[in-house]
Amino acid sequence: MEKAFLELISSQRFREVLAGFPPLAEETVALDEALGRCLARDVLSPEDLPARPRSSMDGYAVQAADCFGATETNPAYLDLAGELDITAVPTEPLAPGACLKVVTGSSLPPACDAVVMVEHTQDLGGGTIEIRKAAAPGDNLMLAGEDARAGQPVLAAGSPVRAAETGLLAALGILDVAVRRRPVAAIISTGDELVPAGDAPAPGQIRDANAPALAALARQAGAAVLHMGIVPDDLEALTRAIDNAVDQADVVLLSGGSSVGVRDLTVEALERLADTRVLVHGLTVSPGKPTILAQSRGKAVWGLPGQVASAQVVMALFGCPFLAHLAGDAQAFTRPRPSVTATLARNVASRQGREDFIRVRLEQTPRGGLEAVPVLGKSGLVKTLVQAQGLIRIPAQLEGLEAGTIHGVMLL
Amino acid sequence: MEKAFLELISSQRFREVLAGFPPLAEETVALDEALGRCLARDVLSPEDLPARPRSSMDGYAVQAADCFGATETNPAYLDLAGELDITAVPTEPLAPGACLKVVTGSSLPPACDAVVMVEHTQDLGGGTIEIRKAAAPGDNLMLAGEDARAGQPVLAAGSPVRAAETGLLAALGILDVAVRRRPVAAIISTGDELVPAGDAPAPGQIRDANAPALAALARQAGAAVLHMGIVPDDLEALTRAIDNAVDQADVVLLSGGSSVGVRDLTVEALERLADTRVLVHGLTVSPGKPTILAQSRGKAVWGLPGQVASAQVVMALFGCPFLAHLAGDAQAFTRPRPSVTATLARNVASRQGREDFIRVRLEQTPRGGLEAVPVLGKSGLVKTLVQAQGLIRIPAQLEGLEAGTIHGVMLL
Numbered sequence: 001m002e003k004a005f006l007e008l009i010s011s012q013r014f015r016e017v018l019a020g021f022p023p024l025a026e027e028t029v030a031l032d033e034a035l036g037r038c039l040a041r042d043v044l045s046p047e048d049l050p051a052r053p054r055s056s057m058d059g060y061a062v063q064a065a066d067c068f069g070a071t072e073t074n075p076a077y078l079d080l081a082g083e084l085d086i087t088a089v090p091t092e093p094l095a096p097g098a099c100l101k102v103v104t105g106s107s108l109p110p111a112c113d114a115v116v117m118v119e120h121t122q123d124l125g126g127g128t129i130e131i132r133k134a135a136a137p138g139d140n141l142m143l144a145g146e147d148a149r150a151g152q153p154v155l156a157a158g159s160p161v162r163a164a165e166t167g168l169l170a171a172l173g174i175l176d177v178a179v180r181r182r183p184v185a186a187i188i189s190t191g192d193e194l195v196p197a198g199d200a201p202a203p204g205q206i207r208d209a210n211a212p213a214l215a216a217l218a219r220q221a222g223a224a225v226l227h228m229g230i231v232p233d234d235l236e237a238l239t240r241a242i243d244n245a246v247d248q249a250d251v252v253l254l255s256g257g258s259s260v261g262v263r264d265l266t267v268e269a270l271e272r273l274a275d276t277r278v279l280v281h282g283l284t285v286s287p288g289k290p291t292i293l294a295q296s297r298g299k300a301v302w303g304l305p306g307q308v309a310s311a312q313v314v315m316a317l318f319g320c321p322f323l324a325h326l327a328g329d330a331q332a333f334t335r336p337r338p339s340v341t342a343t344l345a346r347n348v349a350s351r352q353g354r355e356d357f358i359r360v361r362l363e364q365t366p367r368g369g370l371e372a373v374p375v376l377g378k379s380g381l382v383k384t385l386v387q388a389q390g391l392i393r394i395p396a397q398l399e400g401l402e403a404g405t406i407h408g409v410m411l412l
Numbered sequence: 413m414e415k416a417f418l419e420l421i422s423s424q425r426f427r428e429v430l431a432g433f434p435p436l437a438e439e440t441v442a443l444d445e446a447l448g449r450c451l452a453r454d455v456l457s458p459e460d461l462p463a464r465p466r467s468s469m470d471g472y473a474v475q476a477a478d479c480f481g482a483t484e485t486n487p488a489y490l491d492l493a494g495e496l497d498i499t500a501v502p503t504e505p506l507a508p509g510a511c512l513k514v515v516t517g518s519s520l521p522p523a524c525d526a527v528v529m530v531e532h533t534q535d536l537g538g539g540t541i542e543i544r545k546a547a548a549p550g551d552n553l554m555l556a557g558e559d560a561r562a563g564q565p566v567l568a569a570g571s572p573v574r575a576a577e578t579g580l581l582a583a584l585g586i587l588d589v590a591v592r593r594r595p596v597a598a599i600i601s602t603g604d605e606l607v608p609a610g611d612a613p614a615p616g617q618i619r620d621a622n623a624p625a626l627a628a629l630a631r632q633a634g635a636a637v638l639h640m641g642i643v644p645d646d647l648e649a650l651t652r653a654i655d656n657a658v659d660q661a662d663v664v665l666l667s668g669g670s671s672v673g674v675r676d677l678t679v680e681a682l683e684r685l686a687d688t689r690v691l692v693h694g695l696t697v698s699p700g701k702p703t704i705l706a707q708s709r710g711k712a713v714w715g716l717p718g719q720v721a722s723a724q725v726v727m728a729l730f731g732c733p734f735l736a737h738l739a740g741d742a743q744a745f746t747r748p749r750p751s752v753t754a755t756l757a758r759n760v761a762s763r764q765g766r767e768d769f770i771r772v773r774l775e776q777t778p779r780g781g782l783e784a785v786p787v788l789g790k791s792g793l794v795k796t797l798v799q800a801q802g803l804i805r806i807p808a809q810l811e812g813l814e815a816g817t818i819h820g821v822m823l824l
Contacts, residue, residue: 031609035628049794050618056792058671086605086645086671089616103671104718104792105605107616147793155798162824163632163724164797167625170609171618171720171794193498193517197443197582204501204519206462206583213579216447220575233498259470259498259515306516312575336774336782338750338823362748370748380468380516381559382461382583385576386567411750412574
């Protein structure tokens with residue numbers, strides 16, 4: 001039986017293997033479809049943004065030199081040459097000693113090099129504005145091209161499009177975006193005992209909980225999901241199902257069956273497929289030891305651990321970043337994971353040489369901090385993951401963690 | 413001008429006001445539509461899960477008393493009474509002194525109270541199994557109802573459906589889920605200078621970047637978005653637009669226009685609407701000071717700060733949790749936010765009495781940690797948010813943060 005785990009590899013080595021799969025092809029999508037996708041190319045600005053200098057405050061457009069040394073007690077006095085509404089396009093240079101009333105966003109005239117905030121001025125009437133604060137060139141305005149300069153890169157290939165990137169692309173009028181294709185994940189559940197969640201299980205049968213849970217994780221990671229159904233513990237059937245899934249999807253996620261026989265069956269099926277190689281056969285990670293990874297016709301086939309909770313943890317730790325990597329995220333494996341800091345509520349033991357991920361429940365402490373309470377329970381139970389809000393990592397070289405120590409908790 | 417900010421309130425008070433809006437109505441959706449939605453009611457288990465005791469390991473089903481004191485050097489010997497495949501439903505009680513070969517997931521017979529892992533056994537042939545490790549009742553098996561007990565609550569109203577909850581609901585055969593309705597957010601951009609991102613701006617005009625960015629944030633928070641277009645700086649037009657949006661949506665997000673005149677216009681428009689009350693008129697938060705919140709016919713109308721970056725930060729800090737609250741998330745305002753821990757790269761000043769949120773870029777340090785580098789730049793620029801990966805909070809009572817100190821960075 002131990003044959004299956006002769007060459008356990010570390011999580012770091014596993015990530016290196018996963019990173020060896022190339023990202024998916026490029027496609028162009030409309031900006032409002034780009035959210036969460038990753039840029040396939042650097043984006044160059046087609047123009048200067050802003051196109052011309054603009055005020056970033058309500059106040060008066062000035063020549064900074066005219067306000068040199070101005071203070072509350074020693075103000076400068078400028079001639080009000082007019083008022084610029086938000087859409088005005090002043091072409092006449094601002095004369096020395098003059099100012100123009102502006103609002104936030106007003107385009108500024110040539111020769112104006114600063115804006116004084118209205119709070120630091122007083123309109124004395126009769127066309128005279130009192131300036132009570134010195135201005136330096138560049139104060140309270142945005143220079144032409146300060147946000148983006150024509151022809152220069154503004155966004156880098158491999159970065160995800162968040163709200164901020166959406167805003168910048170819109171501001172530049174870029175409504176078609178070159179991104180990487182979304183991965184398609186085919187989900188296969190294996191096991192003679194499984195029935196679809198919609199069926200009533202006969203005695204000895206159970207409902208397939210893995211496929212819906214893994215589909216949820218894959219969708220959260222940005223993938224589209226193909227449900228390939230349940231395959232019995234039969235070599236022919238399993239081989240055909242994997243072959244078929246590799247045809248249709250970018251990633252195949254096999255789950256169900258944590259008995260040694262079923263795991264061996266998966267490896268046997270993979271070895272029968274053309275152009276297929278088992279790359280990983282066990283991890284020095286708990287949960288996750290029985291994880292299998294193969295490359296079949298260039299695509300990744302995952303044999304996830306059979307226990308429901310283990311499969312979900314492996315998917316969250318490695319599968320979801322892998323899907324993001326395929327989707328073109330250059331930092332899929334290196335970006336810090338969303339987490340919170342919490343105090344461990346009790347001692348947790350771990351075996352040296354094995355990297356452990358402990359499920360924890362988060363509780364607010366009376367002092368306002370968070371306490372991480374390990375969720376105990378057998379690995380076959382579904383409820384342990386429902387009770388957990390996150391994972392604490394115990395590095396391979398440690399024998400455990402002590403109660404009262406502070407840790408990052410990766411959010412689930 | 414300062415009139416507009418006479419009653420600045422703290423972020424905590426703001427959250428209390430927001431929490432006063434009731435969550436949206438309940439609806440029933442299919443399980444595969446429930447991901448990310450929040451449960452409207454407690455979920456009771458319709459049955460025991462598992463329905464009968466199951467092995468959680470490959471090995472032998474035993475009576476624990478028969479293996480009492482068994483060790484490598486002093487093993488116990490049991491009679492092999494047969495083999496249970498994964499779908500077998502044994503009804504005959506296990507006899508004392510006997511064992512049954514089982515795989516992970518096998519249903520266990522009456523009178524069996526433990527499973528010994530195959531690693532701690534040897535099949536001596538001739539129907540005798542050597543047991544090399546003592547077993548305690550309950551070892552390596554799941555009891556009937558250990559995951560969920562018929563009639564007992566397994567999931568609580570107000571909790572979001574993640575992958576783990578999806579798995580549990582599938583395991584219980586619950587394919588219709590009572591959740592809260594997704595909020596519909598109407599997005600209105602105001603400003604004479606704005607053109608839609610698809611149009612070529614004439615001199616003096618700029619493209620509307622706020623609507624696409626805010627739509628992206630609202631969608632990430634689970635809302636559906638209604639784009640209501642651009643409204644000029646005109647009291648009649650703005651009043652009509654808000655009125656119309658309140659009719660169609662659960663939340664109205666107004667943005668654009670950071671000049672004082674435009675902000676005053678928004679308040680004036682709100683005051684003209686029937687059954688409408690301005691609840692919040694400025695926050696002791698930066699960015700975010702000019703935030704407006706009104707209740708109109710029971711719905712929330714937000715006047716977001718006009719500066720693109722400020723609007724997005726306020727939306728991320730308060731607007732997105734508010735949308736989650738409407739969607740039924742009982743912990744929308746209290747759940748710890750995804751963050752990472754980083755060392756601040758330089759001193760940052762702050763004004764006492766004002767809660768500051770500093771945009772930071774995250775950089776890997778040679779030692780493997782993260783450094784948070786404040787992103788400088790004028791508030792009107794779009795690129796500062798593109799460069800930032802997160803926000804560091806400076807509490808109101810502090811005058812700043814020192815370089816080298818360690819902080820949580822809320823991820824954007």
